[in-house]
Amino acid sequence: MASAIYHALGSQNGSIRLLQLNPGGWSDKISCDLIHTCLLDDLVFEALSYVWGDDADTVAIILCGRGASVRVNLASALRHLRLSDLVRNLWVDALCVNQMDVAERSQQVTLMGEIYTKAEKVVIWLGQARAGDSSTIDIMIQLAANDKMHWIKSKPSEDEVGFKTNDHLLDLFIFLRNPWWGRIWTIQEYILAQKTELLCGPHCFPGSTLPALAKSYFKHSKRCCNFPTDIKSFEISGIFNQMTAILDFETFRAQIGRVSFLELASSFRTRETSDLRDKIYGLLGLSETYSAELVDYSLSTEEAYEEATIQIISSTRKLNAFSHIFALEDSPTQPHSGFVTAIPTWTPNWSLHLNSRNVQDLKLRARYLSLFRASADFLASIVRRSPRKLTLRAVHWDVLEQLGRAMDGRGYDFLIYCGWRSMAGGCTSLQESYVTGGSWIDAFWRTLCIDVDCCTSQRADASMERLYDLWWWAELLSQPDLRREHAAFQAYTTTSHAEELELLMAFIRPHELARIHDLRDHIRSSTMRRRFFISKKGYIGLAPANAQIGDMVSIIHGGNVPYVLRRKAVEIPGGENIPHWELVGDAYVHGLMDGEATESTKGYVSNAQELTLI
Numbered sequence: 001m002a003s004a005i006y007h008a009l010g011s012q013n014g015s016i017r018l019l020q021l022n023p024g025g026w027s028d029k030i031s032c033d034l035i036h037t038c039l040l041d042d043l044v045f046e047a048l049s050y051v052w053g054d055d056a057d058t059v060a061i062i063l064c065g066r067g068a069s070v071r072v073n074l075a076s077a078l079r080h081l082r083l084s085d086l087v088r089n090l091w092v093d094a095l096c097v098n099q100m101d102v103a104e105r106s107q108q109v110t111l112m113g114e115i116y117t118k119a120e121k122v123v124i125w126l127g128q129a130r131a132g133d134s135s136t137i138d139i140m141i142q143l144a145a146n147d148k149m150h151w152i153k154s155k156p157s158e159d160e161v162g163f164k165t166n167d168h169l170l171d172l173f174i175f176l177r178n179p180w181w182g183r184i185w186t187i188q189e190y191i192l193a194q195k196t197e198l199l200c201g202p203h204c205f206p207g208s209t210l211p212a213l214a215k216s217y218f219k220h221s222k223r224c225c226n227f228p229t230d231i232k233s234f235e236i237s238g239i240f241n242q243m244t245a246i247l248d249f250e251t252f253r254a255q256i257g258r259v260s261f262l263e264l265a266s267s268f269r270t271r272e273t274s275d276l277r278d279k280i281y282g283l284l285g286l287s288e289t290y291s292a293e294l295v296d297y298s299l300s301t302e303e304a305y306e307e308a309t310i311q312i313i314s315s316t317r318k319l320n321a322f323s324h325i326f327a328l329e330d331s332p333t334q335p336h337s338g339f340v341t342a343i344p345t346w347t348p349n350w351s352l353h354l355n356s357r358n359v360q361d362l363k364l365r366a367r368y369l370s371l372f373r374a375s376a377d378f379l380a381s382i383v384r385r386s387p388r389k390l391t392l393r394a395v396h397w398d399v400l401e402q403l404g405r406a407m408d409g410r411g412y413d414f415l416i417y418c419g420w421r422s423m424a425g426g427c428t429s430l431q432e433s434y435v436t437g438g439s440w441i442d443a444f445w446r447t448l449c450i451d452v453d454c455c456t457s458q459r460a461d462a463s464m465e466r467l468y469d470l471w472w473w474a475e476l477l478s479q480p481d482l483r484r485e486h487a488a489f490q491a492y493t494t495t496s497h498a499e500e501l502e503l504l505m506a507f508i509r510p511h512e513l514a515r516i517h518d519l520r521d522h523i524r525s526s527t528m529r530r531r532f533f534i535s536k537k538g539y540i541g542l543a544p545a546n547a548q549i550g551d552m553v554s555i556i557h558g559g560n561v562p563y564v565l566r567r568k569a570v571e572i573p574g575g576e577n578i579p580h581w582e583l584v585g586d587a588y589v590h591g592l593m594d595g596e597a598t599e600s601t602k603g604y605v606s607n608a609q610e611l612t613l614i
Contacts, residue, residue: 005034015038018037021089030070030078031062033065034095044120045120046121048091050127077123103298113188122192122207123197124186124207126178126199133203143162151221176242184278187268188283188285214243256286259287259288261283261288264286264287268283270355277297291315310385320560323561325348339353373560374559374561375597401536405419406545408529412520454518467516471516529544530542565611565613582613583613
């Protein structure tokens with residue numbers, strides 16, 4: 001059937017098909033035609049953004065005079081979009097692209113950014129309306145139009161309230177759980193649109209409602225509208241996450257073409273797709289590192305991820321992609337079905353499903369990469385590559401000798417930090433000099449916060465030490481069992497727990513309370529999925545949670561940070577064993593973050609050697 005309906009597109013750049021949705025009554029069978037045109041022409045059309053749905057659940061339509069079938073969700077969208085007396089020109093991926101032709105599919109995906117940008121309007125189809133959607137949409141429109149209207153009633157005197165009952169609030173949560181909000185392709189389709197319109201069954205509202213609604217949410221949730229405690233936390237967090245995503249959309253809309261692929265990939269890593277290759281292909285239209293050559297549906301998912309990593313390294317001459325790697329066994333949540341496993345250790349596995357908290361932590365850590373220059377001015381240069389192998393240049397600097405307990409990705413455990421501090425203090429007095437200068441205690445607190453001031457997002461200065469001390473003692477004082485056991489308290493005080501807290505609170509300046517809370521969150525984020533280590537040469541730092549004693553700390557050309565590697569013997573034809581390395585992950589190593597290895601090593605360039613990652 002596809003060969004009878006689809007004829008080869010023209011060779012002209014920008015050649016596409018448009019769907020002509022023929023007029024008809026509500027109960028009439030859907031009838032469409034396809035026309036060939038070009039994006040270079042003066043076109044007037046709308047583009048459809050929707051979720052494909054179950055491929056086993058289809059409806060018969062007429063396409064180019066022949067019988068065809070489309071999935072139920074698309075058929076429903078076309079029925080609602082059909083006019084009674086006029087043809088409606090649409091671009092619909094499932095019908096305008098010959099999905100059976102891999103080469104055409106790859107080529108047309110490279111044009112999708114331009115298609116959604118050039119469309120007169122992008123219609124977002126949310127599916128059939130459910131009970132409660134009508135009132136939810138009305139409330140959303142009211143809240144977006146009037147930023148003084150409260151989301152919930154927090155005072156008896158408040159008359160203008162959006163969600164008058166908990167049931168109404170739960171309806172919003174369910175509305176925002178619509179599959180459209182969670183798909184990878186819908187990001188590009190929404191952000192690139194000149195104008196958007198959302199359609200939920202017969203209910204229609206402008207896309208401009210969404211950013212206004214999100215701004216209203218954050219204004220009121222921070223100032224006055226405290227959500228009721230009998231609403232489950234995951235439902236409240238679901239609303240928060242969706243409002244955050246909407247504002248992220250607006251931020252990226254203002255930066256189209258100036259955002260790195262890695263920033264996009266980390267921001268939208270939790271998005272779903274039926275084809276795991278689209279985890280990267282679905283974001284390329286928004287990226288500054290976009291390359292049409294990268295889209296190739298003849299590649300396997302593993303090959304597509306590998307090619308994307310190579311292109312990122314080649315185009316940026318940096319190794320920031322390595323900071324987006326999660327080992328399969330470290331995935332904090334169960335990966336969705338179809339996740340890939342046979343992937344090189346140097347390639348981010350974008351198919352792993354991470355929870356939103358871990359994604360936010362990764363985003364923050366990735367944002368701080370530009371503050372460091374572990375390899376100084378040396379840029380990444382791919383010496384050679386072969387399937388699953390990547391050869392770069394590096395200097396092996398040190399070996400992990402002691403490891404503390406890992407901080408997992410589920411939460412915050414101050415006891416682990418206490419163990420790390422005891423481990424550091426067990427080697428030497430914390431007041432003694434560190435291997436690169438300064439004291440061990442200075443090196444320790446800077447390691448916990450990766451030497452970054454969470455309030456300024458710049459490198460930490462000496463004033464941060466006071467904030468660290470306040471945070472540390474506040475944590476100890478808040479845990480009576482721990483304070484009795486902690487050696488530091490034996491000589492510290494004999495006062496009661498309540499008196500100690502009162503004394504500490506009097507010592508804290510008013511503006512420092514919020515900063516202490518921010519520092520706590522920052523330390524949790526910086527140490528998530530990491531463990532404290534002491535190296536053979538006496539360096540301390542944070543290594544990936546799956547690091548092992550004996551792993552190597554290396555400075556790889558193009559890396560803003562050091563990396564932890566694990567040696568693997570690989571037999572090549574002829575029986576010879578040559579060293580290959582697995583990339584365990586990136587690391588913070590205090591005293592090696594600013595090019596010290598290149599400055600302190602005589603003949604650094606000549607000492608650099610080829611490093612083959614597998």
